[in-house]
Amino acid sequence: MLHKIFENRKLKLVIIIVGVFAIYQGLIIALVEVEKHSDSGLGDYSNAYWYSLVTLTTVGYGDLYPTTPNGRIVGGVFVLLSMVFYGTIIGSISTLLHNLKENKKLGHEGTNFKNHIIIIGWDDFGTLVTDQLLGVEKKIGIVTDSKTTIDFINDKYHSKNIFTLYNDYSNLDFYRKINIEESAMVFINLEDDAEKLVFVLNLKKVYPNLKFAVVLDNSELKETFEVAGVMHVISKHEISSKLLASYIFEPDVADYAESIMSFADSDEDFDIKQFSVSLDNPLLNMNYEEAFFKLKKEYNAVLIGISKNKNDGTRELFKNPVIDINIELSDYLIMIINGKTNKVLKALFQVEEGLI
Structure with missing residues (x-):
């Protein structure tokens, strides 16, 4: 029964608060009783409460203090309680700050990332x-x-x-x-x-x-x-097997393929990019062959394929197409470019690379 009671956080908190208040009130009563025949002024409940307040908050004006031996014992308990009180407050704040920092580090506060x-x-x-x-x-x-x-x-x-x-x-x-x-x-x-x-x-x-x-x-x-x-x-x-086989009998092809599979580390490094065709794209409605030569001549970009929407919602990839194809809205242009050209084309097409 007691185990179940203490598992309930709210009930446990209420019991602790009631217990602390009972101890505090008991000390006040004890202080008044032992000091009521002295000249300390602590035989009055209002003064006793005031004394406990300034003692627990470590203000200690010195205007009131117990004069009897038993009163000083009770006063000493208040001093010890003030240390416990502030230790508890400081410890709770430290724990709270640590938990906040830990929760943030562990991601428990969440993120507003989108399209990630x-x-x-x-x-x-x-x-x-x-x-x-x-x-x-x-x-x-x-x-x-x-x-x-x-x-x-x-x-x-x-x-x-x-x-x-x-x-x-x-x-x-x-x-x-x-x-x-x-x-x-x-x-x-x-x-x-x-x-x-x-x-x-x-x-x-x-x-x-x-x-x-x-x-x-x-x-x-x-x-x-x-x-x-x-x-x-x-x-x-x-x-890995395809790349290894290529390294065995076509090492230069394998080197080339591996290098353009990763992102360009510098302006002169090449990789493969794909760009969505938006309304702002100057290549919109242009013939594939015409776009190929324009990109190569003006930007040193090699157009190697185009991806188009199908009626069923999937996409069809045309690799270096030989048929007559026009570039349409929402197509994806696939090309080999270096880091410098990538920056230029992103500004020209007004889109970021990739699907994401």
């Missing part, structure tokens, strides 16, 4: 993905179940574009702290493929409109993940 990429699970591969995304100035939310990992991420990255959340992966409602419903993509980076699949299915029950990306160890599960609603399913072994 969320990485659930952290390892060396997650670090590489984060480095690439930060290189193109994307906002990233990272969820981990390890406080040590939170400290590592905060020490490694000092970026306003990163938000970290400490969370038990199974606590699905808590993902609202990272504004998961307004994210652009959720990358599931858990340890094994089965765990990833179960997690996707559970998360979709709570947040049905999310877009998922997964990297698999077992390529045979690719179709299973696609049926489960994962938008981007990538096999580590497929990519």
Whole structure:
């Protein structure tokens, strides 16, 4: 029975307050009783309350003080209580400030990130993905179940574009702290493929409109993940095997492919970008071939493909098309450019690179 009572926080607080008040009132009564025949003036309840107030607040005007031995004992108790009182106040404030700082570090205050990429699970591969995304100035939310990992991420990255959340992966409602419903993509980076699949299915029950990306160890599960609603399913072994085979008999091609897969580190470094065609794009309604030569001649950009909307809501990719294609609204132009040209084209097209 007592155990259940003390589990109730509100009831526990009431009991503590009543207990403290009872002790305080008992000391006041004791002080008045032992001092009522002295010349201290503390035999009067109003003076006793005043004395206790200035003593507990450590003001101590000295206008009232006990003169009897027993009164001094009670007064000493008030002095000790004043130390306990201030120690409790200072300790509570310190604890509150520490908790606020800790909650902020662990992401429990939430974020207002929108259209961001969320990485659930952290390892060396997650670090590489984060480095690439930060290189193109994307906002990233990272969820981990390890406080040590939170400290590592905060020490490694000092970026306003990163938000970290400490969370038990199974606590699905808590993902609202990272504004998961307004994210652009959720990358599931858990340890094994089965765990990833179960997690996707559970998360979709709570947040049905999310877009998922997964990297698999077992390529045979690719179709299973696609049926489960994962938008981007990538096999580590497929990519690495293709790149390794290329290195064996076409090393220069492999070097080229690897270098343009990552973001451009400098103005002279090249990579592949895609830009959405908006109403402000000067290439809108232009023939693909005409746009190809214009981009190469004026900006040293090589147009290598175009992605178009299909009637079923999916997109069709044309790689270096030989057919007569016009550039239309909401198409994506895919090109090889360097860092300097990237800045120029972003200003010219008035859009940021990528889908996100």
